[in-house]
Amino acid sequence: MHETELHDLSDDADYAASQRQGSVSMQRSDSAKTSSSAEPEGAELVYVKDNVTIHPSQFAAERIGGRLMLIKQGACLLLTWIPYKGQHSKLSEKDRNLYTIRGVSFSDVRSIRRHTPTLGWQYIIVVMSTGLAYPPLYFYSGGVKEFLATIKQHVFIVRSADDANIFLVNDFQNPLQRTLSSLELPRAVVANGLSASTSISDPHPAENQPIDDGSVSGEVASLSLYNGRPRPKVHDPARDLSIQVLEKFSLVTRFARETTSQLLRESLNNGYGANERRDHSPHYHDYSYKPSTDPEKAPVEVPVVPDPLEFDKLSMVWGKPRQSPLGSGEWATFLDSEGRVIDSKALKKRIFYGGVEHRLRREVWALLLGYHAFDSTYAEREYLRSMKKLEYETIKHQWQSISAEQAKRFTKFRERKGLIDKDVVSEVWRDFSSIVAALLVKFDVFLTFYPSSILKVRTDRSLSFYEGDDNPNVNLLRDILLTYSFYNFDLGYCQGMSDLLSPILYVMEDESESFWCFVALMERLGPNFNRDQNGMHSQLFALSKLVELLDLPLHNYFKQNDCLNYFFCFRWLLIQFKREFEYEKVMSLWEVFWTHHLSEHLHLYVCVSILKRYRKKIMGEQMDFDTLLKFINELSGLIDLNTILRDAEALCICAGENGAACIPPGTPPSLPIESSLLYPQQDDVL
Amino acid sequence: MSYAYLFKYIIIGDTGVGKSCLLLQFTDKRFQPVHDLTIGVEFGARMITIDNKPIKLQIWDTAGQESFRSITRSYYRGAAGALLVYDITRRETFNHLASWLEDARQHANANMTIMLIGNKCDLAHRRAVSTEEGEQFAKEHGLIFMEASAKTAQNVEEAFIKTAATIYKKIQDGVFDVSNESYGIKVGYGGIPGPSGGRDGVASQSGGCCG
Numbered sequence: 001m002h003e004t005e006l007h008d009l010s011d012d013a014d015y016a017a018s019q020r021q022g023s024v025s026m027q028r029s030d031s032a033k034t035s036s037s038a039e040p041e042g043a044e045l046v047y048v049k050d051n052v053t054i055h056p057s058q059f060a061a062e063r064i065g066g067r068l069m070l071i072k073q074g075a076c077l078l079l080t081w082i083p084y085k086g087q088h089s090k091l092s093e094k095d096r097n098l099y100t101i102r103g104v105s106f107s108d109v110r111s112i113r114r115h116t117p118t119l120g121w122q123y124i125i126v127v128m129s130t131g132l133a134y135p136p137l138y139f140y141s142g143g144v145k146e147f148l149a150t151i152k153q154h155v156f157i158v159r160s161a162d163d164a165n166i167f168l169v170n171d172f173q174n175p176l177q178r179t180l181s182s183l184e185l186p187r188a189v190v191a192n193g194l195s196a197s198t199s200i201s202d203p204h205p206a207e208n209q210p211i212d213d214g215s216v217s218g219e220v221a222s223l224s225l226y227n228g229r230p231r232p233k234v235h236d237p238a239r240d241l242s243i244q245v246l247e248k249f250s251l252v253t254r255f256a257r258e259t260t261s262q263l264l265r266e267s268l269n270n271g272y273g274a275n276e277r278r279d280h281s282p283h284y285h286d287y288s289y290k291p292s293t294d295p296e297k298a299p300v301e302v303p304v305v306p307d308p309l310e311f312d313k314l315s316m317v318w319g320k321p322r323q324s325p326l327g328s329g330e331w332a333t334f335l336d337s338e339g340r341v342i343d344s345k346a347l348k349k350r351i352f353y354g355g356v357e358h359r360l361r362r363e364v365w366a367l368l369l370g371y372h373a374f375d376s377t378y379a380e381r382e383y384l385r386s387m388k389k390l391e392y393e394t395i396k397h398q399w400q401s402i403s404a405e406q407a408k409r410f411t412k413f414r415e416r417k418g419l420i421d422k423d424v425v426s427e428v429w430r431d432f433s434s435i436v437a438a439l440l441v442k443f444d445v446f447l448t449f450y451p452s453s454i455l456k457v458r459t460d461r462s463l464s465f466y467e468g469d470d471n472p473n474v475n476l477l478r479d480i481l482l483t484y485s486f487y488n489f490d491l492g493y494c495q496g497m498s499d500l501l502s503p504i505l506y507v508m509e510d511e512s513e514s515f516w517c518f519v520a521l522m523e524r525l526g527p528n529f530n531r532d533q534n535g536m537h538s539q540l541f542a543l544s545k546l547v548e549l550l551d552l553p554l555h556n557y558f559k560q561n562d563c564l565n566y567f568f569c570f571r572w573l574l575i576q577f578k579r580e581f582e583y584e585k586v587m588s589l590w591e592v593f594w595t596h597h598l599s600e601h602l603h604l605y606v607c608v609s610i611l612k613r614y615r616k617k618i619m620g621e622q623m624d625f626d627t628l629l630k631f632i633n634e635l636s637g638l639i640d641l642n643t644i645l646r647d648a649e650a651l652c653i654c655a656g657e658n659g660a661a662c663i664p665p666g667t668p669p670s671l672p673i674e675s676s677l678l679y680p681q682q683d684d685v686l
Numbered sequence: 687m688s689y690a691y692l693f694k695y696i697i698i699g700d701t702g703v704g705k706s707c708l709l710l711q712f713t714d715k716r717f718q719p720v721h722d723l724t725i726g727v728e729f730g731a732r733m734i735t736i737d738n739k740p741i742k743l744q745i746w747d748t749a750g751q752e753s754f755r756s757i758t759r760s761y762y763r764g765a766a767g768a769l770l771v772y773d774i775t776r777r778e779t780f781n782h783l784a785s786w787l788e789d790a791r792q793h794a795n796a797n798m799t800i801m802l803i804g805n806k807c808d809l810a811h812r813r814a815v816s817t818e819e820g821e822q823f824a825k826e827h828g829l830i831f832m833e834a835s836a837k838t839a840q841n842v843e844e845a846f847i848k849t850a851a852t853i854y855k856k857i858q859d860g861v862f863d864v865s866n867e868s869y870g871i872k873v874g875y876g877g878i879p880g881p882s883g884g885r886d887g888v889a890s891q892s893g894g895c896c897g
C-alpha cells in the first residue's frame with residue numbers, strides 16, 4: 001500500500017472502511033485491465049472504483065451502479081464511468097448508457113466538488129471547463145479522498161481557497177491556489193506510524209517550549225508537533241486538526257523556501273507534476289530535534305533544523321491578488337430591479353478582494369455595517385433613512401436641551417461633554433476675554449456656549465474635509481459623538497471613537513446616516529472602549545494565541561522578552577489600523593474587514609501578518625518591549641496594505657478552524673454573546 | 687548620534703493637560719494646539735547636554751484617558767524619569783495627581799525621578815490651581831515642581847533638563863546600577879566608565895574611547 005501511505009488516507013473514514021472490507025481499490029488495477037472497460041490502447045489504468053452510482057432521480061430503483069476509472073494515456077488523464085450491465089434497474093440499458101462518462105480528459109475538467117455529508121454517501125460532481133457538470137457520482141464504498149489523491153498524482157489539482165470541498169484542476173493562474181496546493185501534499189511522516197506516545201504524555205518535553213499555559217489539547221499537540229517528534233495519528237479530532245494545520249505550515253515554509261516569485265510566473269511544466277510533489281515530504285521546524293535511534297520510530301526524513309529566522313519566509317505565502325475596487329457597473333449587477341442585493345455572500349467576497357470605489361461607499365457601507373439589510377429595497381432603505389433621521393433628532397435633542405443650569409448639576413454630562421469637546425474640538429479656549437472665560441470656568445460650563453469659530457478638532461485635521469476653523473464637519477463629528485453617548489449612555493465616549501467615526505462621516509456626508517452607521521459599527525467594536533478594556537484584552541489574548549499557532553518561534557521570542565501582553569498592537573486593534581495607513585487605504589481596509597468574508601477577525605490575522613513580515617528584524621535585533629513598541633508605532637505609514645492583506649488571507653485560510661479556536665467567542669468584532677450588561681459600569685469612575 | 691546616556695522618560699497625567707504639546711515643544715520647539723489625540727503611546731527624542739555629556743532623552747507620551755490606564759501602566763517599566771502633568775486651569779486634573787502618582791510608584795522603579803508640571807501657565811487668568819498648591823503637593827510627595835507653558839515654551843526646556851540633571855546626579859551618586867536597564871538608563875558611547883557599553887549601535891561607532 002505504498003501509494004496510500006504517500007497520500008495519508010488514514011483519516012478518511014470511508015477509505016479506512018473500504019480497506020477493512022477489502023473492497024475494490026487500486027490493487028485491482030491489473031485485473032481491471034481485462035475487464036470490458038473502455039480503456040484506450042496504450043493506456044494505463046491507474047484507478048478503479050466499483051459501486052460508484054448515479055442517481056438519475058429520487059427513486060432508489062432508478063439508481064445506476066457503475067465503475068469509475070482513471071486512465072493514464074501519455075500525459076493525459078482520462079475519467080471514465082461505465083454503468084454495470086444487466087442491472088435490475090427500472091431504466092433501460094439505453095437510458096443507463098446515457099450517463100456513461102467515456103474518456104473525459106482532465107484537461108477539460110475545471111473542478112471537482114466533493115460532498116461528504118455526515119449521513120449518506122459521499123459523492124463528487126465533476127464540472128467541465130465548458131460549465132457542464134456531470135451528475136453526482138455517489139461512492140457507495142467510500143474513498144473519495146483516495147480518488148482525489150490519485151488524480152493529484154497525475155494532474156495539477158488544488159483545493160479552492162473559497163471552498164475546501166472544491167478541487168480546481170489545472171488552475172495555474174492563481175498564486176494562492178499554487179501555494180495552497182502545496183498544503184495538500186502527502187503527510188507521510190505522521191501517517192507512517194511512529195512512536196506510540198501521545199503528545200500530552202510526551203516523555204521528552206521540549207525545554208524551551210513549555211506546554212503548561214492552559215492551552216487546549218489541540219494546541220498542546222501542535223506545540224509538540226512543532227518540536228519535531230512526529231507521532232502516530234491518535235484519533236483525537238482536535239489533535240488531528242492542529243496537526244493538519246501545523247503540518248501545512250511547515251510545508252508552506254518549505255515550499256516558500258524553495259520557491260521564488262519566478263516560480264509563480266512559470267508555466268505549468270515547472271515541476272509541479274506528481275513526481276516533483278511526491279518529493280515534498282513534510283519537514284518539521286525544530287530547534288531541539290534529536291533523531292531517534294530506534295529504527296521503528298525513525299521518521300522517513302530527517303527534519304530540517306532551521307534558523308528560526310527562516311520562518312520569515314512564511315511571509316511568502318500568498319493570498320489572492322487584490323482586485324480593483326468594485327465599480328458602479330459591476331455593483332449594478334449585484335442588485336435586482338428594486339435594489340435588493342441578490343447574493344450578499346458574493347458581494348462580500350467581491351469587496352473582500354478589492355474594496356469599493358469611493359462614490360459607492362455611501363451606499364455599500366450602510367449595507368456592510370448592517371444599518372441597511374442586504375435584502376432591503378431602495379424604497380425600504382429610503383423609508384428607514386427618514387425614520388432614523390427622526391429618531392436621531394430626538395436623541396440629539398436630549399442633550400441639546402440641557403440648559404446651563406441643568407448642566408451645572410449634571411456632572412457626568414459635563415465631564416463627558418468636556419472630554420468630547422476637548423478631543424474633537426480645541427484643547428483650550430485660550431483666546432477668550434478673561435472675564436467670559438473665567439465666568440464659564442467658574443460654572444464649569446462647557447462648549448455649548450462657545451462660538452463654533454474657535455472649535456478645533458483633534459481628529460483628522462490634516463484632511464481637507466475636517467480642516468480649518470469653523471468647519472461644519474468638525475461640529476458634526478462632535479454632535480454625533482455626543483448623541484451617541486446619549487444613545488449608549490453606559491458606554492459613553494472614549495478616546496478613539498472619533499477615529500472610527502471620522503471616515504464614516506467623510507463617506508456618508510450626512511449626520512443621521514453617519515450616526516446610525518457608527519451605531520452599527522459600535523455594536524461590534526463597542527467593547528474596545530469598555531472601561532475595563534475587556535474587548536481589547538480578549539483581542540490581545542486571541543492575537544497571542546494566533547501567533548503561537550502560526551509562528552511559534554516568534555511567540556517564544558515574545559514570551560522570553562515579556563511581550564506577551566501584545567500591548568504593542570494596542571493601537572492597531574483599538575481603532576482598526578486607522579493610524580497605520582493613509583485615509584483612503586483605511587477606508588478600503590475597513591470595508592474588507594466588514595465583509596467578514598473568511599473570518600470576522602481578519603484584523604487579527606492582519607496583525608499576525610505584519611508581525612511576521614517584520615519578525616526577522618524584531619528577533620534579529622533582539623528588540624525588548626520598549627524597542628518593539630517604538631518600532632511598531634513607527635511602522636505607521638510604512639506598511640503595504642495589499643501585501644499584508646494577502647498574507648492575512650493566506651494565514652487565515654491556513655489557520656483554519658484552529659485559528660478560529662484561538663479566538664474566544666464574543667471577541668470583537670463578533671457580536672457580543674449576551675446583550676445584557678454589555679458595558680459594565682463602575683461607580684467610582686467617570 | 688552618540689550619547690553618554692539614554693534616559694527613558696514617560697509623560698503622564700489626565701487627558702488634555704498638554705502632554706503631547708509639552709513633548710512637541712521640547713523636541714520640535716513648536717506649539718501645535720491641534721493634533722490627533724494620543725492613542726496608546728507616542729514617542730519623541732532629543733539630545734541634551736549635561737555636565738558636557740551628550741544625553742539622549744527618549745520620551746514616551748501616553749494617552750491620558752482613564753480607560754487606557756491598564757495599558758499605560760505597562761509603559762512605566764524601565765522609565766528613569768516621569769513628567770507628571772496637570773492643567774492649572776482644570777482643577778480636576780490636579781485632584782487626580784494622587785492617583786497618577788500611585789500608579790507611578792506601583793509600576794515604575796523606586797528611583798524614578800518625577801517632575802510635577804503645572805501646564806498652561808500662560809492661562810493665568812483662568813487659573814484654578816495656585817502655584818503654592820502645586821509646590822505643596824510636590825513637597826509632600828518628594829517631586830520636583832515647575833509651572834510651564836507648552837504654548838509659550840516657558841519652562842519646558844527647563845523641566846526636561848532639570849529632570850535629566852537630577853537623574854544624572856543620581857548616577858553620579860551611585861544610586862543606579864547603570865548596567866541594569868530596568869532603571870531606564872542606557873550607557874552609550876562616551877559614557878562614564880561602567881561595567882557595560884551601550885548597545886544602541888553607538889558603542890560600535892569609531893571615535894575613540896570613553897571620555
